[in-house]
Amino acid sequence: NPVEAAAAAVPRVGVVVYILKGKSVLLGRRLSSSGDSSHATFALPGGHLEFGESFEECGVREVKEETGLDIEKTEFLTATNNPFVNDPKPSHYVVIFMRAVLSDPLQQPQNLEPSKCGGWDWYDWDDLPSPLFWPLEKMVKSGFNPFPV
Numbered sequence: 001n002p003v004e005a006a007a008a009a010v011p012r013v014g015v016v017v018y019i020l021k022g023k024s025v026l027l028g029r030r031l032s033s034s035g036d037s038s039h040a041t042f043a044l045p046g047g048h049l050e051f052g053e054s055f056e057e058c059g060v061r062e063v064k065e066e067t068g069l070d071i072e073k074t075e076f077l078t079a080t081n082n083p084f085v086n087d088p089k090p091s092h093y094v095v096i097f098m099r100a101v102l103s104d105p106l107q108q109p110q111n112l113e114p115s116k117c118g119g120w121d122w123y124d125w126d127d128l129p130s131p132l133f134w135p136l137e138k139m140v141k142s143g144f145n146p147f148p149v
């Protein structure tokens with residue numbers, strides 16, 4: 001029943017990674033659950049923190065799973081709270097933002113999850129595509145800059 005269902009809903013933790021390359025970051029087209037790319041939003045690589053993982057382990061794993069890229073110099077940047085309970089599909093994520101660089105600067109991303117992602121590409125931080133995936137949109141709007149000063 002709806003009360004039980006609501007009770008079962010708990011905030012989940014996502015870890016996403018700004019992979020910095022010059023002034024660009026890697027973004028992927030996040031397909032809607034139906035898989036059509038017409039409503040794709042641009043998102044950082046990342047995913048659900050799994051039981052017992054450190055933030056770094058999760059970031060490295062998800063980036064490898066989704067893009068095949070090997071990253072290093074992973075750093076914690078910030079965490080944001082994203083209670084989107086009024087969404088058509090209510091969700092509540094605490095998002096951990098990390099940054100990292102490529103272990104091999106020449107390595108290019110592969111789209112290893114084509115049912116979930118329309119493809120990865122490098123975007124200049126000063127010329128980001130839209131629409132951005134909601135946690136990233138909120139962070140960019142807040143003026144956050146993931147690059148080292």
Ligand SMILES: CC(C)CCOP(=O)(O)OP(=O)(O)O
Pocket residue numbers: 013014015016046047048062093095135
């Ligand atoms: C909402 C997001 C920041 C956390 C979940 O990310 P995701 O749906 O990409 O999760 P997976 O990569 O683990 O499937």
Ligand SMILES: [Mg+2]
Pocket residue numbers: 046047048062065066
């Ligand atoms: Mg994933």
Ligand SMILES: [Mg+2]
Pocket residue numbers: 046047048062
């Ligand atoms: Mg995952």
Ligand SMILES: [Mg+2]
Pocket residue numbers: 045046047048062066
């Ligand atoms: Mg993911």
